[in-house]
Amino acid sequence: MGSYPHRQNASQNDVLGNPTSQTPQANYGAKIQSEITSNYLREYMLLKPQERYQFLETISLRNSQSLLEFLINLKTTCSSNFYDGMFGLIHELIVNSKVDLQIKTRLFVQSLLFYKNEIILIDQELLKNAMILLAQRPNSEQTLGLANYIFINEIEAFATLQEELVLLDRKNIGIIPLMGCTFTSFKIDPQVIRLLPNTLQCLNKPFIQILKQDHGLRLIRDIPINVVGDFLQISALSQAQSCTDLVKLISHISDIFVKKWDYLYQSDFSLLIAQFSVELKERNLRWISKLQEILEVIDQVTFIQLEKGISNRPDVVFHLINGNTNSLKAILKNPKIVEDLSGQQFFKMIGQLKKINKQNKDVFQYCCELQENQLIKSESLGMLEGLLGFSFYHFKNFALTILCMMLSLINFITLVQVMGKLYYAQLLPFYQQMIIRKHYYNWENDYLVLRDEKRFSDVIIKSGLNINYNQFEDKLGVYYMTQKHFDSLTQDDYFLRQLESSIVILDEYDWLFFDGQPAYMFETINHLKRASKLIGLTGSILTQKEQTCLDSSFGVQEVNFPTLNSLKADKKTHHQDLLFNQQQSEFCKYLYELSMKQTLVTPLIIVASTSYVMIEHYFKKLKELQFFSMKGIKGSKADAYLEEKFNIQNTNKRYGVFLLSEIQGRGTDFHSSREIEDNGGIYLIVADIFSKKSTQQIVGRVGRLENKGQ
Structure with missing residues (x-):
C-alpha cells in the first residue's frame, strides 16, 4: 500500500514538468509478493507431506493470489518430489473452499501443472470454465495436464462441451503429440500413436476406451495401409455415444476390408473413407455422432459395387457425403450384376x-x-x-x-x-x-x-x-x-x-x-x-x-x-423333405433348433399358410432369436422392410428369422450378400404343403441370378 502515495507524487511532478518522470519506478508490491512467495517456499520445503494441505489452506485464506504465485514458483524452482500429490491437494482445497468459481477455476488450471495420473472426479462446471480460461490464455503445459486428466479418467466432458472444446483446440495446437508418455504408459501401439489426429477432439470417452483395449490394435489390424489413417480418424472423431456403438462401427468397416476388399473398386471406397475423415475433421454436423448413418452410406457404396457392378463413380461418393441420394436411387434401379453369357x-x-x-x-x-x-x-x-x-x-x-x-x-x-x-x-x-x-x-x-x-x-x-x-x-x-x-x-x-x-x-x-x-x-x-x-x-x-x-x-x-440355371450351374442345395405327423410342439421345436443353428451363418425364411399363426406364436416368445413376422406388410413396404432387416446381425451375431405368407413367398425379393453366399446362400423352409406351381415359385425366390440357396 505504501507505494501508492509515491506513485501519486510522481504524477504531480510529471504535471509540473519534473524530469523525475523519466526515472524507472520500483514495483514495491511485486517485490513484497516475491519475498512472501520465497518465504512460503522455504517453509513448504521443511514440511512433512501430511502437513502440506494445512499449509496450502493457510495461504489460501490469507490471499488466494499468493497461493497462485506460490504454485508457479513451486513448479519452476523445486524438484518433483516436493509436489507429488499436489493436484489432489489443490482439488481437496477447491472442494472445501468457499471462494467463488472464478478463483477455483484459476487454482484448478494452475494445479494441472502437477497432474500425475490421479483418478479424481472433477465438477463439470469447473472443467468447462477451465477450458474457457485456457482458450483465452493458452498454455501448453496446463492444457497437456487437462488432456492427460481427460484421457486417464475417461471423462465425458469433451463430448458434452463441444463449443468450448473447439475453441480450446484452436488456441492450443499440438497437444496430442505431447501426450506420448501417457499413451506409452498404457502400452498403446506406436503406429496407432503416430496416426492419432492432432486434435483434442479425439479424446472422447468411447475412443479412449478403444485405445486402451488391445493396445489400440483393432484400429489398424486388417486395415489396408492406404486407408488406415483415415479409418482411425473416423473412429476417433465420429463422437460415438458409447463404446458399444464405436465397436460396431469399427467391426463393421473392418469386416468389409477383410471379406470384400478384393472385390471392391478400391479407389471409390478409399475416396469414401477419406471424405468421411475430412467431414469429421471439419466437424460437419451431418455426420458428427451419426455412426448408423455413416454405416448406411458405406453399405450403400459397397452394395452398388458388388451387386450392381457400379465402379469409378466418385460423383456418387460426393453426392452421398453431401446428403444427396438421387444418383444412388437411380443406380439401385439397375438390375443385379451377373456374369454375362459367354x-x-x-x-x-x-x-x-x-x-x-x-x-x-x-x-x-x-x-x-x-x-x-x-x-x-x-x-x-x-x-x-x-x-x-x-x-x-x-x-x-x-x-x-x-x-x-x-x-x-x-x-x-x-x-x-x-x-x-x-x-x-x-x-x-x-x-x-x-x-x-x-x-x-x-x-x-x-x-x-x-x-x-x-x-x-x-x-x-x-x-x-x-x-x-x-x-x-x-x-x-x-x-x-x-x-x-x-x-x-x-x-x-x-x-x-x-x-x-x-x-x-x-x-x-x-x-x-x-x-x-x-x-x-x-x-x-x-x-x-x-x-x-x-x-x-x-x-x-x-x-x-x-x-x-x-x-x-x-x-x-x-x-x-x-x-x-440351365445355362450355368444351379447353385441351390436341396435338402431332404420332412413330413411331420407329430404334435405341433414337435414341429415348432424342430424349426427352433434349425433356426438356432442356421441363423449363425445366414438369414432363415419360413413360408407358411395354415401353420402361420402357430409358428408366429411360438417364435415370438423366443428372446435369443431375431424374429420378424411379415403379416400385413404389402408390396414395396415388404421389400423395404426386408432390405432394412435382412442382412443385419444382432448382438449375438445372428441373422433373423422371417415368417412370410404364401403370396409373400411367391413375390418377395431377397437380397443376399457376399457373407451369406459364402455360407451357402439364403435358407428357405416351406412349412406347409402348397400347390406344385406355388411351391416352384416360392423355391425360385432363393438361388436367383447365380446366387446360392438352400
Whole structure:
C-alpha cells in the first residue's frame, strides 16, 4: 500500500514538468509478493507431506493470489518430489473452499501443472470454465495436464462441451503429440500413436476406451495401409455415444476390408473413407455422432459395387457425403450384376430355345437364322438403355428382341420361365412407345402391383408417359391395376373401348387366367381379348390343361425360355423333405433348433399358410432369436422392410428369422450378400404343403441370378 502515495507524487511532478518522470519506478508490491512467495517456499520445503494441505489452506485464506504465485514458483524452482500429490491437494482445497468459481477455476488450471495420473472426479462446471480460461490464455503445459486428466479418467466432458472444446483446440495446437508418455504408459501401439489426429477432439470417452483395449490394435489390424489413417480418424472423431456403438462401427468397416476388399473398386471406397475423415475433421454436423448413418452410406457404396457392378463413380461418393441420394436411387434401379453369357453359353441358349419351342414355327425359324454373336441391338433398345442408365445382358436383350418380334406377328404372346419377368413387364411400355403410342396396363395380383408400381415410376414419367395405380385416365401412360380393380372397370363401356387400342401386360398371367371358377375365367378372357396386344409373363411351366385352355382361347402356344440355371450351374442345395405327423410342439421345436443353428451363418425364411399363426406364436416368445413376422406388410413396404432387416446381425451375431405368407413367398425379393453366399446362400423352409406351381415359385425366390440357396 505504501507505494501508492509515491506513485501519486510522481504524477504531480510529471504535471509540473519534473524530469523525475523519466526515472524507472520500483514495483514495491511485486517485490513484497516475491519475498512472501520465497518465504512460503522455504517453509513448504521443511514440511512433512501430511502437513502440506494445512499449509496450502493457510495461504489460501490469507490471499488466494499468493497461493497462485506460490504454485508457479513451486513448479519452476523445486524438484518433483516436493509436489507429488499436489493436484489432489489443490482439488481437496477447491472442494472445501468457499471462494467463488472464478478463483477455483484459476487454482484448478494452475494445479494441472502437477497432474500425475490421479483418478479424481472433477465438477463439470469447473472443467468447462477451465477450458474457457485456457482458450483465452493458452498454455501448453496446463492444457497437456487437462488432456492427460481427460484421457486417464475417461471423462465425458469433451463430448458434452463441444463449443468450448473447439475453441480450446484452436488456441492450443499440438497437444496430442505431447501426450506420448501417457499413451506409452498404457502400452498403446506406436503406429496407432503416430496416426492419432492432432486434435483434442479425439479424446472422447468411447475412443479412449478403444485405445486402451488391445493396445489400440483393432484400429489398424486388417486395415489396408492406404486407408488406415483415415479409418482411425473416423473412429476417433465420429463422437460415438458409447463404446458399444464405436465397436460396431469399427467391426463393421473392418469386416468389409477383410471379406470384400478384393472385390471392391478400391479407389471409390478409399475416396469414401477419406471424405468421411475430412467431414469429421471439419466437424460437419451431418455426420458428427451419426455412426448408423455413416454405416448406411458405406453399405450403400459397397452394395452398388458388388451387386450392381457400379465402379469409378466418385460423383456418387460426393453426392452421398453431401446428403444427396438421387444418383444412388437411380443406380439401385439397375438390375443385379451377373456374369454375362459367354459365346458358347449364348449359342447353347439358342439351341435350347429351338428345342423347347420346336412347335412354335416363328421362334424356331428365328433361332435357325440367328448365328452365334449375331444378336444386334436395335436402335430402340439402345435408346431404352440410355433412358434407364444401364445396359442389358445378352439374355435380357435376346428375350426382349424375341418378345417384340413375336408381338409384331400375333396379338397374344406368352413367355414362360422368364427370369426377371418384372423387368420385361416394366420395360416393354418404354420399348414399344418408341415405335407406337398406346395405353399400357400392367395387370398383376394385389401384392405385386403394390411392389412394382414404384420401381420405375421416375423413369416412366421421364419418358413422357403418365403413371397411375388402380386409377384409369384418358392419357397416354402406364397404369398398374390389381385384378379386382380391373374387374370393376370392365363394367364401364368407355374403359372397354379404350382397351381396344391398348396393350395389356399380365404378370403371372397363369394365376390371373386359371384361378377361379370357369365362368369367371371365361368372362376375364373375353374382356382381355379386346386388347390391341396382350402379353402374358410367368415363371411357371404351364400344365397341359392350362396350355389347352390357352390354345382354345387365343390360338397360341407359350414361348418357353431356358433358365439361367440351365445355362450355368444351379447353385441351390436341396435338402431332404420332412413330413411331420407329430404334435405341433414337435414341429415348432424342430424349426427352433434349425433356426438356432442356421441363423449363425445366414438369414432363415419360413413360408407358411395354415401353420402361420402357430409358428408366429411360438417364435415370438423366443428372446435369443431375431424374429420378424411379415403379416400385413404389402408390396414395396415388404421389400423395404426386408432390405432394412435382412442382412443385419444382432448382438449375438445372428441373422433373423422371417415368417412370410404364401403370396409373400411367391413375390418377395431377397437380397443376399457376399457373407451369406459364402455360407451357402439364403435358407428357405416351406412349412406347409402348397400347390406344385406355388411351391416352384416360392423355391425360385432363393438361388436367383447365380446366387446360392438352400
